[in-house]
Amino acid sequence: xxxxxxxxxxxxxxxxxxxxxxxxxxxxxxxxxxxxxxxxxxxxxxxxxxxxxxxxxxxxxxxxxxxxxxxxxxxxxxxxxxxxxxxxxxxxxxxxxxxxxxxxxxxxxxxxxxxxxxxxxxxxxxxxxxxxxxxxxxxxxxxxxxxxxxxxxxxxxxxxxxxxxxxxxxxxxxxxxxxxxxxxxxxxxxxxxxxxxxxxxxxxxxxxxxxx
Numbered sequence: 599x600x601x602x603x604x605x606x607x608x609x610x611x612x613x614x615x616x617x618x619x620x621x622x623x624x625x626x627x628x629x630x631x632x633x634x635x636x637x638x639x640x641x642x643x644x645x646x647x648x649x650x651x652x653x654x655x656x657x658x659x660x661x662x663x664x665x666x667x668x669x670x671x672x673x674x675x676x677x678x679x680x681x682x683x684x685x686x687x688x689x690x691x692x693x694x695x696x697x698x699x700x701x702x703x704x705x706x707x708x709x710x711x712x713x714x715x716x717x718x719x720x721x722x723x724x725x726x727x728x729x730x731x732x733x734x735x736x737x738x739x740x741x742x743x744x745x746x747x748x749x750x751x752x753x754x755x756x757x758x759x760x761x762x763x764x765x766x767x768x769x770x771x772x773x774x775x776x777x778x779x780x781x782x783x784x785x786x787x788x789x790x791x792x793x794x795x796x797x798x799x800x801x802x803x804x805x806x807x808x809x810x
Contacts, residue, residue, distance in 0.1 A: 608689050609651060612651045617647075619704060624703065625643060626641070627643050627645075627699070628702055643703070646699060650693070661688070674735065680728040680731040687720075694713065695714070711778075719767040719772075723763075723767035723768065726762070734746065739756060740800060745804075751800055759799070766788040766789070769788040
């Protein structure tokens with residue numbers, strides 16, 4: 599029970615706010631925004647109050663489950679601290695987004711675009727800091743055919759990838775304060791770099807290691 603205390607704290611906050619807000623919410627609540635920060639999707643208030651806690655529970659259960667079924671589950675013991683931080687960061691981000699959606703639905707001025715960009719940026723900054731500590735597994739990290747095939751490639755890619763994640767996260771945070779037209783470009787560019795650069799790097803390292 600003790601090791602799940604943070605999840606129980608967040609789910610209690612999420613459910614508590616949902617129960618408190620439900621009678622006050624309008625029938626339709628904004629739940630989706632475009633890159634310009636404009637609302638482009640609505641949901642029923644029942645969906646708005648339930649989705650956050652259900653998603654939070656589902657993500658937490660998934661994160662706990664994969665660590666037990668991963669073919670390389672023994673490696674999770676070697677980066678248990680990093681994995682815990684990874685879980686807590688994601689859960690915190692989801693909780694903040696849920697609270698923001700609820701308060702926005704109640705009529706408070708909540709800049710969802712700003713919160714999403716900064717929250718996502720902080721998520722990648724944290725991941726970047728802990729990425730070098732992650733050992734080979736099939737769920738968390740930069741999982742390419744080349745990192746999974748060679749421990750040296752995995753280690754070098756994650757040291758390099760951690761820097762890419764960190765820089766990409768900083769760009770996302772900065773983009774929150776940029777004009778909407780530039781913000782979208784910065785966000786897409788940083789996500790593309792985070793996804794592609796470490797992948798290409800892992801292949802290059804693998805070729806170098808394989809040729810020795």
